[in-house]
Amino acid sequence: MVSHKCVEEFSLQFPANARAPRSARKRRSFKEEEISENDRTCAIDLLATVAENLLSESEGDHCLVTQIHSVKEEFPVEEKPATLPDVGPYQGSMSPCGFSSVINGKVEIEAEGFSNSGAVVLDARPNGVGSLGGGSITSRTKVPSMGAAAASRGALDDVNMFSRDDDENFSGYICPRVTKKSPRSVPRVGDRRIRKILASRHWKGGSRHSEAKSWRSYYLHHQRSYPIKKRKYFEHISDSVSDDYRLRSKMQRGSRTVTTMKGPGASFVSSDSHVRLRIKSFRVPELFVEIPETATVGSLKRMVMEAVSTLLSDGHRVGLMVQGKKVRDDNKTLHQTGISQDNTHLDSLDFSLEPSSEAPHLLSSNPLGHVCEELPICHASDMDTVFKSEHDLALYPSHSFDKETATDVSKALVPAAAALTELSPQPPRHKSKQQQQQQQTAQRRMRRPFSVTEVEALVQAVEKLGTGRWRDVKHSAFEDADHRTYVDLKDKWKTLVHTAKISPQQRRGEPVPQELLNRVLNAHGYWSQQHMETTLALPKPESVLLL
DNA sequence: TTTAGGG
DNA sequence: CCCTAAA
Numbered sequence: 001m002v003s004h005k006c007v008e009e010f011s012l013q014f015p016a017n018a019r020a021p022r023s024a025r026k027r028r029s030f031k032e033e034e035i036s037e038n039d040r041t042c043a044i045d046l047l048a049t050v051a052e053n054l055l056s057e058s059e060g061d062h063c064l065v066t067q068i069h070s071v072k073e074e075f076p077v078e079e080k081p082a083t084l085p086d087v088g089p090y091q092g093s094m095s096p097c098g099f100s101s102v103i104n105g106k107v108e109i110e111a112e113g114f115s116n117s118g119a120v121v122l123d124a125r126p127n128g129v130g131s132l133g134g135g136s137i138t139s140r141t142k143v144p145s146m147g148a149a150a151a152s153r154g155a156l157d158d159v160n161m162f163s164r165d166d167d168e169n170f171s172g173y174i175c176p177r178v179t180k181k182s183p184r185s186v187p188r189v190g191d192r193r194i195r196k197i198l199a200s201r202h203w204k205g206g207s208r209h210s211e212a213k214s215w216r217s218y219y220l221h222h223q224r225s226y227p228i229k230k231r232k233y234f235e236h237i238s239d240s241v242s243d244d245y246r247l248r249s250k251m252q253r254g255s256r257t258v259t260t261m262k263g264p265g266a267s268f269v270s271s272d273s274h275v276r277l278r279i280k281s282f283r284v285p286e287l288f289v290e291i292p293e294t295a296t297v298g299s300l301k302r303m304v305m306e307a308v309s310t311l312l313s314d315g316h317r318v319g320l321m322v323q324g325k326k327v328r329d330d331n332k333t334l335h336q337t338g339i340s341q342d343n344t345h346l347d348s349l350d351f352s353l354e355p356s357s358e359a360p361h362l363l364s365s366n367p368l369g370h371v372c373e374e375l376p377i378c379h380a381s382d383m384d385t386v387f388k389s390e391h392d393l394a395l396y397p398s399h400s401f402d403k404e405t406a407t408d409v410s411k412a413l414v415p416a417a418a419a420l421t422e423l424s425p426q427p428p429r430h431k432s433k434q435q436q437q438q439q440q441t442a443q444r445r446m447r448r449p450f451s452v453t454e455v456e457a458l459v460q461a462v463e464k465l466g467t468g469r470w471r472d473v474k475h476s477a478f479e480d481a482d483h484r485t486y487v488d489l490k491d492k493w494k495t496l497v498h499t500a501k502i503s504p505q506q507r508r509g510e511p512v513p514q515e516l517l518n519r520v521l522n523a524h525g526y527w528s529q530q531h532m533e534t535t536l537a538l539p540k541p542e543s544v545l546l547l
Numbered sequence: 548t549t550t551a552g553g554g
Numbered sequence: 555c556c557c558t559a560a561a
Contacts, residue, residue: 445555471549
């Protein structure tokens with residue numbers, strides 16, 4: 001039989017092509033992924049050691065990869081955080097609006113249902129791998145209970161939310177990711193950052209030899225190069241800490257006021273209950289900055305500022321969860337959502353920073369906290385390019401770098417710059433629906449060439465699953481690569497098949513090993529055949545059954 | 548939402 | 555990568 005021959009050629013067992021019903025395609029359960037606390041701790045210690053080594057290693061390099069866990073700024077309790085102290089020369093010159101205006105602007109724009117001015121506080125822990133505490137951050141939050149859009153930004157009906165410093169451990173505000181079924185309550189913080197440190201090391205190793213290649217492929221390459229078992233551990237870590245920067249707020253009993261509202265033709269009185277939220281802080285995901293040792297401190301600060309600004313303006317939004325359930329309907333009132341002063345479960349209210357679109361978050365850290373398919377790293381050279389083009393500033397000596405990368409980065413950052421402009425508070429103009437749609441449709445995703453390792457993973461998955469189950473391929477091999485949709489995988493396979501058929505001279509981009517291309521061809525042939533047989537052979541047995 | 552294909 | 559018809 002042909003198929004049998006194919007199996008032999010592949011030297012791997014193709015599964016029976018029976019496709020399980022979708023209901024049967026269950027996800028891996030938590031128990032499968034569970035790792036004992038001991039193991040985890042050991043591994044974390046191990047990773048911490050690696051992280052330390054990394055620090056000492058970096059001294060010999062031309063470029064320092066500075067991991068900025070986050071940046072912490074504290075706002076005075078009594079003052080409105082109108083400005084941030086000491087943002088350096090960056091403020092006002094590099095960006096259309098200052099940092100604080102980014103925050104405020106962002107918040108005000110989102111004031112539709114939830115105002116949160118000045119509550120974005122970043123928490124800085126440069127290298128403290130183990131320290132989880134000290135997260136007490138003072139912030140002031142306004143949460144109008146209802147009709148926030150109508151409430152002016154002043155402080156009409158807003159309830160001033162304030163928090164006090166206390167000694168609560170920061171980890172207490174971290175709740176497990178809920179998308180994976182039952183939420184675990186084991187708080188973990190350090191492992192995620194350690195993972196990233198590890199990752200940065202790998203990335204660095206790659207860049208040393210080839211500056212021209214994009215860091216994306218490097219990280220992926222190295223990460224995927226781990227043996228399966230270790231990789232699984234990575235995945236587990238990523239699962240458990242994916243919402244590192246999720247925060248939990250506690251609601252306190254608020255004052256009850258009676259408001260008279262007048263409508264056209266009708267008036268009514270509603271008892272307008274207020275709820276009080278106390279938001280400890282927003283943790284901003286980690287940022288990575290690569291900068292030459294010869295760069296000035298000021299330029300470093302500027303890059304950090306840019307990274308933070310971009311993070312906050314490139315499409316992140318505030319997510320809300322009530323008792324583990326995501327609240328998606330922004331039009332619901334708090335009361336309808338269950339956020340009322342009478343609610344007895346007010347402690348299970350979670351906010352999170354999450355990406356609101358496919359907008360590239362180049363300078364930000366992985367917002368979903370999945371396995372870092374990519375580690376956004378802020379290259380000095382890239383920044384240079386952007387600033388040159390956007391602001392005609394030449395603060396850095398020119399760097400030579402991969403043309404394609406530079407282009408992509410520019411493309412990626414320009415929208416961010418535009419976003420900054422939009423957040424500028426002076427003219428409170430609103431985007432028309434047309435403008436919004438234009439922006440949405442005009443958004444083209446950043447180009448992300450598949451690395452060899454990704455191709456390898458894709459080939460392997462297709463060999464196993466076939467060419468018609470891209471959703472399964474995605475989930476089996478690219479579960480954590482959020483930027484790879486199943487359509488992307490399908491498209492890549494298409495081009496791979498094409499690539500395999502043309503002569504090596506005609507191929508472009510990072511060369512795919514011939515061995516892989518052969519497998520592509522083989523698998524393509526096998527599954528094509530399989531398709532033919534199933535489409536032709538299926539009707540027969542059925543007709544037999546009917547007879 | 549997922550597949551399948553053309554653009 | 556995007557867009558979309560079709561399932």
